[in-house]
Amino acid sequence: MLLYGYFRSSAAYRVRIALNLKGLTYDYRFIHLQKNDQLSPEYAGINPQKLVPTLDDGGHLLTQSLAIIEYLEETRPEPALLPRDPVERARVRALAQAIACDIHPINNLRVLRYLMKDLGVAEDKKDAWYRHWVEDGLQAVETILARDPATGRFCHGDSPTIADICLVPQVANARRFKCDLSACPTVERIAAECAQIEAFARAAPDKQPDAE
């Protein structure tokens, strides 16, 4: 398998965690987002959205981090990253999507660029925008986690799921942008639990060969 990614991409980070949790090895191709490698005709041919990650599994070019992780779950089921019960699976997927749909895309590089270049938003207001969506979004996740006994050592029970795989990169971004997570103690506790696990630790941006 070959993963097209970027050390700082949250979405690529998710796939790295999933691959590590499944015990899968992969080659890594750097797509330098700040240098616009993703806009090259060659990469656009691989991923027409011009986003990372893309996973090449035996010639099958898979895109969208959550679709890739569901694919890994279906083709390499152990260890499971989703519970078995449909209601529990729905809870885990909803937590993952609360991050992957409702926080991350609003703060993606191309969106921040549009704010600054096309709308002339100043850096401090762009940073406030970033923090707003992270803090607002993670507070909703905190509420979901804190009120439900299904939350365990991790977001759902006592083994990592797709929800944790989305949570950890988002918390890493929150820290990088100095977001206020004081209202999110459960989120912080779970992120700290995950950091103890080698599959999560090894996937961190600063551990990647393209880290700067």
Place this chain on the structure above:
Amino acid sequence: MLLYGYFRSSAAYRVRIALNLKGLTYDYRFIHLQKNDQLSPEYAGINPQKLVPTLDDGGHLLTQSLAIIEYLEETRPEPALLPRDPVERARVRALAQAIACDIHPINNLRVLRYLMKDLGVAEDKKDAWYRHWVEDGLQAVETILARDPATGRFCHGDSPTIADICLVPQVANARRFKCDLSACPTVERIAAECAQIEAFARAAPDKQPDAE
């Protein structure tokens, strides 16, 4: 089942289509987003993200449209809204997420409100923002659809999948905001195919009891 939704919410529209395709009946509770019903303490207790939709299935409160649809697929498998093969499932999910993660959230009501109220963006520039993300995003979807023989009468083969369920509400929004879809003939063709199907037609915003 009870669906908390709003006639114009794309995400609620997706769930309405899925429920109709599965032949499931449901009651409908209106959450008027423009009037901020979603911010009420009562609704925030049901859905801490203060977003629609929420589906109550026998007391299980399910959130996030794609998680809800996967739940429906797992609990009411016929007719299938995902193919069987993992690579094909990944393609369908990636198409769905290209819309549900990378177009829709950036143009959500709360984001447009932040642009105007917090950043002082003028209406015309807010509309240009909206059109930019729809046109850019649907052109990527068009490329994925147009180049792959897996595309059939619908986004994947000849029966509707989760990809079509995401595509149709996004195209409806594109038309409402007068986006330029001239570069997206496959997207428009598939949306027209779907419009012929009663399950899609009956889920349209203007057919809902809370339509204005």
